[in-house]
Structures are given as structure tokens and as C-alpha cells.
Amino acid sequence: MKVYADNAATTKMSKTAIDAMLPYMENVFGNPSSLYTIGQAAAEAVYSARETIAKNLGCATNEIYFTSGGSEADNQAIRSAAEIGAKRNKKHIISTTFEHHAVLHTLKKLEKEGFEVTLLDVHENGIVTPEQVDEAIRPDTCLVTIMYANNEIGTIQPIKEIGAVCRAKKVTFHTDAVQAAGHLPINVQNENIDMLSLSAHKFHGPKGVGALYVRKGVYISNLIEGGAQERGKRGGTENVPGMMGAAAALNEAVANLEETNARLVKLRDRLIEGLLEIPHSILNGDREKRLPGNVNICFEGIEGESLLLLLDSKGISASSGSACTSGSLDPSHVLLAIGRPHEIAHGSLRLSLSDENTEEQVEYIISEVPKVVEYLRNMSPVWRDLQEGKKNYVIQ
Amino acid sequence: MLYSEVVMDHFMNPRNVGTMDDADAVGEVGNAKCGDIMRIYLKINNDIIEDVKFETFGCGSAIASSSMATEMIKGKPLSDALNLTNKAVTEALDGLPAHKIHCSVLAEGAIKAAIKDYYDKNGIEYDKNMFKEVDHEHAH
Numbered sequence: 090m091k092v093y094a095d096n097a098a099t100t101k102m103s104k105t106a107i108d109a110m111l112p113y114m115e116n117v118f119g120n121p122s123s124l125y126t127i128g129q130a131a132a133e134a135v136y137s138a139r140e141t142i143a144k145n146l147g148c149a150t151n152e153i154y155f156t157s158g159g160s161e162a163d164n165q166a167i168r169s170a171a172e173i174g175a176k177r178n179k180k181h182i183i184s185t186t187f188e189h190h191a192v193l194h195t196l197k198k199l200e201k202e203g204f205e206v207t208l209l210d211v212h213e214n215g216i217v218t219p220e221q222v223d224e225a226i227r228p229d230t231c232l233v234t235i236m237y238a239n240n241e242i243g244t245i246q247p248i249k250e251i252g253a254v255c256r257a258k259k260v261t262f263h264t265d266a267v268q269a270a271g272h273l274p275i276n277v278q279n280e281n282i283d284m285l286s287l288s289a290h291k292f293h294g295p296k297g298v299g300a301l302y303v304r305k306g307v308y309i310s311n312l313i314e315g316g317a318q319e320r321g322k323r324g325g326t327e328n329v330p331g332m333m334g335a336a337a338a339l340n341e342a343v344a345n346l347e348e349t350n351a352r353l354v355k356l357r358d359r360l361i362e363g364l365l366e367i368p369h370s371i372l373n374g375d376r377e378k379r380l381p382g383n384v385n386i387c388f389e390g391i392e393g394e395s396l397l398l399l400l401d402s403k404g405i406s407a408s409s410g411s412a413c414t415s416g417s418l419d420p421s422h423v424l425l426a427i428g429r430p431h432e433i434a435h436g437s438l439r440l441s442l443s444d445e446n447t448e449e450q451v452e453y454i455i456s457e458v459p460k461v462v463e464y465l466r467n468m469s470p471v472w473r474d475l476q477e478g479k480k481n482y483v484i485q
Numbered sequence: 486m487l488y489s490e491v492v493m494d495h496f497m498n499p500r501n502v503g504t505m506d507d508a509d510a511v512g513e514v515g516n517a518k519c520g521d522i523m524r525i526y527l528k529i530n531n532d533i534i535e536d537v538k539f540e541t542f543g544c545g546s547a548i549a550s551s552s553m554a555t556e557m558i559k560g561k562p563l564s565d566a567l568n569l570t571n572k573a574v575t576e577a578l579d580g581l582p583a584h585k586i587h588c589s590v591l592a593e594g595a596i597k598a599a600i601k602d603y604y605d606k607n608g609i610e611y612d613k614n615m616f617k618e619v620d621h622e623h624a625h
Contacts, residue, residue: 390542391542392520392521392542392543392544392547393544394544394545395496395543395544395545395547395548398493398496398545399497402497411520411544412519412520413520413521413543413544413545413546413547413585418519418520420520430518431517431518431519431520432517432518432520435517435520468499468502468503468540468541468548469522469540469541469542470513470522470523470524470540470541470542471517471522471542472542473504473540
């Protein structure tokens with residue numbers, strides 16, 4: 090059986106998204122900046138794509154800027170707020186310890202440029218509180234950037250409440266909603282969001298397209314100098330098919346959201362219940378406040394990359410926060426942020442489901458993972474020491 | 486593919502995996518914190534490695550490196566095993582990705598650690614410089 094369970098990494102494109110893109114590759118291939126008919130037809134398509142995305146986020150059409158993806162949107166949002174902050178002598182930024190690297194690495198760079206960054210603790214459940222944000226805000230704070238839902242452990246943050254705190258203190262609030270857009274109901278107005286990043290390939294749209302919502306009146310600068318595209322904020326000829334695919338995919342995801350999530354939550358809960366039957370395993374992230382498709386579990390005594398390779402040989406595509414899957418020696422910063430020790434974080438498994446997954450697939454995962462874990466534990470000197478009582482279990 | 490066919494073969498079908506109750510020597514290198522530990526058991530007779538077993542906590546290349554390294558020293562004199570380099574293990578595996586080379590270094594280290602254990606247990610004198618690489622910090 091083939092099971093793709095890494096939808097937080099990327100998703101299969103939907104038929105709707107592909108169909109929305111094809112005409113803009115085959116027929117309406119004009120440059121939206123061109124005056125003649127197929128150019129203007131492409132320009133109209135770009136407008137309609139922007140309008141569709143705006144409608145699904147609850148904002149105005151001219152508050153949406155297309156980008157190359159979530160990382161670019163995060164970079165642009167943070168850089169813009171920092172630029173305006175520096176002009177006003179406000180060089181303090183608040184974020185959390187478990188943001189995506191597109192945010193963390195941008196903040197690291199800003200620190201080198203003289204900014205001060207406060208990273209809030211996310212506790213063992215992987216959730217930051219509005220009170221923490223409130224306490225951390227200073228007179229010189231120019232930006233609060235907190236992800237909507239975590240990409241590894243799926244925990245959902247109290248965005249509306251955090252937004253209210255920022256609004257009350259007149260601090261710009263950006264949220265990286267790459268894992269949330271198309272998966273959770275979002276309304277930027279109601280949730281007090283000033284800037285929001287999203288990425289189309291996380292909700293069955295194409296890769297290489299994202300968007301940044303910027304509330305009217307909030308300043309943004311451009312990462313890419315060039316033409317007048319995106320109202321002068323991002324030079325370069327528009328990725329018209331990509332924008333059409335992104336808009337169609339988001340529209341479809343939002344339209345089916347309730348129905349999809351009701352199904353996904355059941356699959357997720359069955360998967361969590363089934364996998365936690367494995368001795369010395371633990372769920373990462375809050376049990377309730379998590380994305381409908383996210384399961385993330387640590388198994389003591391084994392390492393994640395070998396787990397993934399063996400699962401792949403059984404047709405299951407998954408992900409891990411082990412060092413060996415990241416190319417560095419440290420395991421996932423997210424798992425460390427919620428307090429998992431290094432040796433436990435190395436043995437993590439993330440399964441992220443989408444509406445493509447079935448009950449049969451979930452049962453297949455539940456039947457295969459325990460065998461693979463047992464096989465690896467049987468060749469693990471760490472597991473032997475635990476079994477022989479030479480070391481104490483970290484996960485009971 | 487990330488790994489060569491040889492690596493995948495040794496990962497999927499590791500040779501000499503397991504423990505040894507009557508081992509003459511045991512060597513261990515690595516650290517669970519860093520995500521890899523290798524333990525090597527040796528059965529030695531007349532300076533010949535009659536049998537070898539390994540246990541590894543680690544990624545695919547760590548398991549494959551352990552498997553290949555044990556194959557390369559089985560039935561060989563201790564002097565040959567002492568000369569086994571991580572480069573030889575990597576070559577036998579048909580290469581490893583650059584960031585995985587340290588796995589082969591660990592395999593070399595685990596074997597040296599086991600031989601050092603054998604020398605120590607049997608009061609055999611040796612040049613301490615021979616084993617200066619048997620520590621995980623160096624392996625990384």
C-alpha cells in the first residue's frame with residue numbers, strides 16, 4: 090500500500106488547481122503588463138486570483154501581495170516591519186522559539202544588524218499565551234511575529250487574542266500561516282492580523298507561489314526591485330498560472346474546510362490512539378489544539394531517519410525531526426523548544442494527513458509503525474540499556 | 486537517491502547485527518544526544534576476530550556503516566582491523582553523502598574502542614596514540 094502522509098511538507102495538487110492553471114500556460118500566456126488582448130486577459134486573471142485569495146482571508150483585494158512562497162512572504166513581512174521600526178528607533182522584535190526557519194533565520198540576521206529579539210517560550214504543549222506577548226511588548230517593540238500553527242507539531246496558537254494585545258499596544262502583528270491557510274478558518278479582520286504569510290503548495294496548490302496579506306496602512310518594503318508588479322512591491326513578471334492555481338486551491342480548501350476537518354480529526358485521533366499503544370512513546374504538542382491532520386510522536390530508543398527509510402520501504406512517506414534528516418547534528422528546534430531531550434527528539438515521527446488519506450491507510454500505518462519501531466529497538470544499544478535497567482526511561 | 490544501493494542493502498539487511506554473550510571485547514562510541522551510538526562485540530582467538538556483532542542507534546548510514554565495517558574485519562587479524570579506516574568503509578559502501586561521513590568515522594572508532602578494550606582486559610601493552618581517535622568529539 091502507498092501512503093503519502095507528509096502533507097505538511099507539501100501536498101499533491103488538486104484537479105481544480107491544475108485545471109485553473111492550464112489555460113494560462115496554453116492560451117492566455119500574455120504578460121499582464123502588456124497592452125494587447127492576451128496581456129490584458131492575463132492581467133484580469135491576476136486580479137481575479139488576488140480577489141479570490143482576499144475573499145478567503147476576509148480582506149480587501151489590494152491587501153494581497155503575491156510572493157514566491159511562504160518563506161519569501163515571511164522575509165518580506167519581517168524585513169518591512171524592521172525597516173520602519175529602525176526609522177522610528179524601535180528595534181525590538183518578539184517571536185517564539187519554535188517558528189519556521191524562514192522567520193528565525195531572518196530574525197537572526199536582524200540581530201546582527203542591531204535588533205533585539207525576544208523569543209517566547211512555547212511550553213510543553215507547544216502554545217504561547219497572549220499574556221506572554223503582553224508582558225514582552227516594550228515601547229521599542231516594532232513587530233510581533235508568531236506562527237498560526239506549528240509545522241512540526243501542529244499546535245494552533247491563540248492568534249486572535251495575541252492580535253488583540255498587539256492592536257491595543259499599537260504593535261504590528263505578523264503571523265506565518267503557512268500551515269494554517271486552507272486548513273483552519275481564517276479571517277484577518279476578526280483576528281486582528283496585520284500581516285499574514287501563506288503558501289499554495291500546502292493546500293493542494295502549486296509550488297513556488299505564496300501570498301502576503303498586508304493590512305491597509307501597514308508599510309511594506311520590497312525584497313525584489315524591478316517593475317511595477319504587485320504595486321511596485323515585488324518586481325518581476327507575474328507567475329500567472331501559479332496565482333490561478335493558488336487561488337483555485339485556496340477557494341476549494343476553504344469551501345470544503347468543515348467537512349474535510351471533521352473527517353481528518355477522526356483519522357488523526359485514531360492514528361494517535363493507535364500509535365501511542367507502542368510502549369515508551371509520547372505525543373508532541375497539545376492533544377486538542379492541533380491541526381486536524383497532524384500527528385507527531387517520539388519513540389524512545391530509536392533514531393528517526395532509519396525509521397523513515399524503513400517506512401518508505403513499506404510505502405509510507407513521513408517525516409522526522411531527527412538530526413540526520415535535517416543535515417545538522419541537532420534534532421528539531423521545535424521538539425527541543427517543547428522540552429524534549431535531544432535523545433528523545435531524534436526519535437520523532439511526523440505524519441501529516443490530508444483529505445486524500447483514507448481509514449485503510451491509517452490502519453495500515455498503525456499496523457506497520459510498531460513493527461519498524463520494534464525492529465530498530467532490537468538493534469539499538471540505547472534500547473538494550475533501557476531494557477536491562479542500566480538507564481532510566483525518559484518516556485514512561 | 487540519498488544513498489547508494491550498497492548502503493541501502495546494508496541498511497535493509499544488516500550483517501552481524503545483534504549481541505554476543507561471551508564477547509572477548511566490547512567497544513562503544515557515540516552519544517544518544519547526537520543521535521548515534523555504535524556498540525561492537527568481538528570474539529577473538531589467537532589475535533584473529535572469529536566473530537563480530539554490532540548494535541547501532543542511528544540513521545541509515547550509521548547502520549550501514551556498522552554492518553559494512555563488521556563484514557570487513559570478520560575473520561581478520563586484529564592488526565588488519567586496527568588499520569581499517571573510515572575511508573575504506575565509505576569506499577566499500579560506494580560512498581556516503583558528505584554530511585554522513587561521520588557515521589563511517591564512528592564505525593572505525595567503535596572497532597578501535599573494542600580492540601582497546603581487548604588489550605586493556607588482557608594486559609596487552611600498546612601505543613596509546615593508536616587510540617587517540619576513539620572519542621566521539623573527534624568523530625564529529
